[in-house]
Amino acid sequence: MMTHSNPSIKKQVYDRISYLGTVSKADLLNDFPLTSSSMTRLLEEMTHQGMIVVSGLGHSTGGRKPILFQTNPTYRFLFGLEISRIYSVLGLYDLHLNSLSLTRWKMDAEMTPNQLVDSITSTAKRFLDEHGLSPEDVLGIGIGAVGPLDSRKGVILEPELFPSPAWKHVPICAMLEERLGFxxxxxNGANTALIGEHWALRSETIEHALYVHAGVNIRSAVMSGGRILRGAADTEGAVGQMIIQANGPRLRNRGNYGALEAFVSVPALEERVRTQLKIGRSSILSDIAPELVNFATLVDALTKGDPLVKEEFTETAAYLGIGLANLINALHPECVILGGPLISAHPLVFDSAVEIAKKNTYHYPEYNPVFTQGLLTDEAVATGAAVMMMQRWSGD
Known part of the structure; x- marks a missing residue:
């Protein structure tokens, strides 16, 4: 029989209370092989430590009302960091994953690893000062980054398409630990986004989920049985190499011909619109040089209802729907979460992609996964990185 002196059982009980939100001792006894007296001692120890707090009394089933417990949100704190090609985000969170402070940086050519670490260091210290906290109050910083990575060594390897060419073999964990002291x-960011969204959606008890991030390339993560599926290699962007048109185009003369990312990505969309402008299609973008057209100008034109840009976004979304259907037919998720700059650009992208995905899903509508943009949306990667850090915390 496990006892309260086992640190792992304490963390398991803590994680269960954290996941459920509010629990009674009886709820926990259903989940753990502890005697009633052992569980009582463990809960008293955790309350004395400040890890959990008494949050009230539950409904009586005939005897005394049961005492209810919650995790203490201010027992410790967490940082969550997203590093992507377009922007990076730093958030400070309590243990209920409430965002206390948040900032983002544009990833331009000047944003080298050293520059970003400098910015993170000064901002993290400012956040702590603003909330009256010290580094000892922080469990750590979770990082969700564009791959490929060596997550065990904490190194960002050779990601493509960063505006600064300095993002090669960056020991980001060591750099931040040295500067921050925790x-x-x-x-990878697709995994942390899915971890974060799964946390946020936990009241719906989702076990099998697919997350797809559509931006500079296509990134994905898969959860089965409530756990992230990790293959033999960290290739979150490999889904973008799914061939959806044999002998089709390649993106930047790399990767597979007819790959999904050649149809569904920010660079592919920019290139298609530039081509249409060069051959004389009318658009509110016709007054600027085609090579100056970028994603920001496209989103602005789409918001203003430009027919050409709307047509190209709709086509992008349709190809994304085909790619989603292929993944859904292989993985059979209960829930499909879509994120990234292409998805958040305009509702028509999500709506069109879902419509096409459903039409190409085998056994639809008998099998009908839930499609969502999630609850965390643009903060999913950073929040999920904080969740990951909390899950890896030993509980000491």
């Missing part, structure tokens, strides 16, 4: 943990 642990850092690294995973």
């Amino acid at each position: 642990p850092a943990s690294l995973d």
Whole structure:
């Protein structure tokens, strides 16, 4: 029989209370092989430590009303960091994953690893000062970054298409640990986004989920049985190499011919619109040089209802729907979460992609996964990185 002196059982009980939100001792006894007296001692120890707090009394089933417990949100704090090609985000969170402070940086050619670490260091210290906290109050910083990575060594390897060419073999965890004085943990951003959204959606008890991020390229993560599926290689962007048109185009003369990312990505969309402008299609963008057209100008034109740009976004969304259908037919998720700049650009992207995906899903509508943009949306990667750090915390 496990006892309260086992640190792992304490963390398991803590994680269960954290996940459920509010629990009674009886709820926990259903989940753990502890005697009633052992569970009572463990809960008293955790309350005395400040890890959990009494949050009230539950409904009586005939005897005394049961005492209810919650995790203490201010027992410790967490940082979550997203590093992507377009922007990076830093958030400070309590243990209920409430965002206390948040900032973002544009990833331009000047944003080298050293520059970003400098910015993170000064901003993290400012956040702590603003909330009256010290580094000892922080469990650590979780990082969700563009791959490929060596997450075990905490190194960002050779990601493509960063505006600054300095993002090669960056020991990001060691750099931040040295400057901040608390642990850092690294995973790819698609995984942390899915971890974060799964946390946010936990009241719906989703076990099998697919996350797809559509931006500069296509990134994905898969959860089965409530756990992130990790293959033999960290290739979150490999889904973009799914061939959806044999002998089709290549993106930037790399990768597979007819790959999904050649149809569904920010660079592919920019290139298609530039081509249409060069051959004389009318648009509110006709007054600027085609090579100056970028994603920001496209989103602005789409918001203003430009027919050409709307047509190209709709086509992008349709190809995304085909790619989603292929993944859904292989993985059979209960829930499909879509994120990234292409999705958040305009509702028509999500709506069109979902419509096409459903039409190409085998056994639809008998099998009908839930499609969502999630609850965390643009903060999913950073929040999920904080969740990951909390899950890896030993509970000491």
